[in-house]
Amino acid sequence: MNGVMRFLVACVLYVISCTVAYGKATPNLSQKQWFAGSKECELDTRPSMEVLEFNLTTYIIRQSKCVHYEAPFIYLLLGDRKALLLDTGATTSAKLFPLARTVQMIIQQHLIRIKRQPKDYALHVLHSHSHNDHIAADSQFYGVEGVSVVPPHQLTVLQKTLQLSDWPNSVSVFKLGGRNISVIPTPGHQREAISLYDDQTQWLLTGDTFYPGRLYIRDWLTFKSSIARLVAFSEMNPVSAILGAHIEMSACAKKDYPSGSVYHPNEASLVLTTKDLQLLHRQLTIMGLKPQQVRMDKFIIFPLI
Numbered sequence: 001m002n003g004v005m006r007f008l009v010a011c012v013l014y015v016i017s018c019t020v021a022y023g024k025a026t027p028n029l030s031q032k033q034w035f036a037g038s039k040e041c042e043l044d045t046r047p048s049m050e051v052l053e054f055n056l057t058t059y060i061i062r063q064s065k066c067v068h069y070e071a072p073f074i075y076l077l078l079g080d081r082k083a084l085l086l087d088t089g090a091t092t093s094a095k096l097f098p099l100a101r102t103v104q105m106i107i108q109q110h111l112i113r114i115k116r117q118p119k120d121y122a123l124h125v126l127h128s129h130s131h132n133d134h135i136a137a138d139s140q141f142y143g144v145e146g147v148s149v150v151p152p153h154q155l156t157v158l159q160k161t162l163q164l165s166d167w168p169n170s171v172s173v174f175k176l177g178g179r180n181i182s183v184i185p186t187p188g189h190q191r192e193a194i195s196l197y198d199d200q201t202q203w204l205l206t207g208d209t210f211y212p213g214r215l216y217i218r219d220w221l222t223f224k225s226s227i228a229r230l231v232a233f234s235e236m237n238p239v240s241a242i243l244g245a246h247i248e249m250s251a252c253a254k255k256d257y258p259s260g261s262v263y264h265p266n267e268a269s270l271v272l273t274t275k276d277l278q279l280l281h282r283q284l285t286i287m288g289l290k291p292q293q294v295r296m297d298k299f300i301i302f303p304l305i
């Protein structure tokens with residue numbers, strides 16, 4: 001590459017890196033340390049989102065804590081015919097948080113790689129649940145050709161779209177082309193909560209139902225049943241990692257950050273395991289019908305009752 005070409009490539013990379021921080025495949029996701037915000041967000045110049053290319057067809061996007069303290073995780077799974085985006089984050093503004101542009105750029109690269117035309121490819125936007133910190137950038141996808149957004153807050157539409165007739169007991173399969181995503185209803189944190197299982201990575205994506213943080217439970221018995229079903233599912237299917245939508249625990253056992261904090265030094269790993277899920281299930285079983293707050297090493301059971 002000559003000097004001029006090197007300069008042009010460097011310019012392009014610089015422009016891209018101004019808004020989005022890209023990370024290459026991580027051999028061990030459990031060791032990954034994410035951008036964890038800043039004590040002085042007003043002085044922070046880091047990008048509004050961190051994009052981790054786990055592999056060529058799997059991306060994890062984390063919103064910066066300096067853009068929104070919730071700093072949710074968003075998952076993009078690419079198949080041969082369709083892509084699935086799980087959640088859209090906590091910020092509506094495309095200027096502050098250019099999610100749709102970032103996702104479209106990744107999909108364009110994918111289509112070049114698999115030699116497919118955009119007209120033959122679709123993006124489906126789903127939500128782990130309908131709380132604002134997971135649906136805020138939906139509007140960036142409205143009206144975009146080839147994109148469908150499952151509307152939040154509409155349980156019957158969700159059930160129909162995902163063919164979950166026996167809610168919450170049935171499991172459906174969403175086919176992306178060479179990649180199947182199982183959809184598991186997991187209400188309890190919220191009425192429309194679902195978890196996804198990706199047969200390519202063997203990840204179980206659990207949204208706010210199970211993650212390293214405060215497990216806010218609105219409906220105690222429904223939540224317990226959902227966790228029992230997740231345990232049963234994980235016993236029938238190989239699970240390499242359980243990935244939720246936030247990190248609120250520090251790497252020190254039992255210690256969480258204050259709610260609303262924009263700085264998380266020494267965060268816990270995003271990755272939870274089936275052993276952690278079984279531990280939650282056992283603890284919920286011991287507690288029976290009586291909701292109570294219990295602080296575990298990697299998460300906190302947090303009934304809102």
Ligand SMILES: [Zn+2]
Pocket residue numbers: 070072131133134208245246
């Ligand atoms: Zn959330």
